[in-house]
Amino acid sequence: MSTKLALEHLGFGPCHHMVEVMENPAQPAHWTSIAAGRPVDWDAVFKGYNAQVDWPGAAVWQQTMVAFPEAKVIHTERPEEAWWNSFNITISKFFTNAPDMDLPPHVHDIFRTMSGWFLKNTFEDHTDRDCAIAAFRANNQAVRALVPAYRLLVFQVTDGWQPLCDFLDVPVPDIPFPRSNPRDEFWAHFGGEPD
Template sequence: MTLKVIGSGFGRTGTMSTKLALEELGFGPCHHMLEVMQRPDQPAHWAAIAAGRPVDWHAVFDGFNAQVDWPGAAVWQQTMHAFPEAKVIHTERPEEDWWRSFSTTISKFFTNAPTMDLPPHTQDIFRTMSGWFLKETFEDHTDRDCAIAAYRRNNKAVRDLVPADRLLVFHVADGWRPLCDFLNVPVPDTPFPRSNPRDEFWAHFGGEPA
């Protein structure tokens, strides 16, 4: 098994809905932050990546046909070369919508995680993420202007570096058609998945902190 789809979009751009859609289309399992939290073999891979050690990308994504969301979205430039046949799906949403969602979920989580009552392995995972891609991606993830600047940089880099024939810039509001056309698969006779509102995000961590 090898990656057929690489997701380069930031978290909170519809990555969970895209994960569910890809799995419904036959491109599962799809790697997502949830898999890093739930699969015992995953955290060690990302700790090694964060430490700058040599990486066997096929081992990191062993058992997966697709990847979306962080932390995989932080290494799309590397995986794009490691999996040269894979197509790149870049999820986006309007930047102010993204900031409102990001600031009340991922950014708020990383701000509060050190004082939250989380299982030890979850604390370890997010300590790794905070010291690695969050620090490298954002000058200050709590500052709107800094965060949006990072969002724009990534969106531009994807457009500049991914060959056009490998790239779909995807808005989940557009539903099945652009995704299915890009992947050359039939459009399902089911509604496009809609998932991961704010309360669903915080349910993974026992509720939203005050």
């Protein structure tokens, strides 16, 4: 979310994010088609957006990198344990609990699609720390191997504005880099964190 807020502040918004899939009525049908392996019009999928972060878009980075050959790729990384700790109490916990949560029907549909597609394709077992970290490492290596260096910024939000602004060739804002509380913000979308 911090990267989304930063990109939007720099003028690269609106920025597509999982919240867009839940809140924009045109979005779920695109991702259902993508999950089913049907051909899609990437311009239509991202119509109205100037940037993309987070899942589900991050699950198709190889396709979108080809579909948008002029786009720059910002690959956010963090230390493995910090990533696992965050993932484990947000995304992994959500997918474990979603079937029993009181969610609107369209949100249940979206996450059933996501669970049967990118979660399954990305992680052998998203609840197992070692399996999840192995997938995290594999993705980081794939990005570094496949994205041409001139298009790639490997970025940690703790680096702040400077490397991001240098990469995007925009001035550094005179405000602090956005910081979000991913756990609280994540669970706020679903009415609170389950026990």
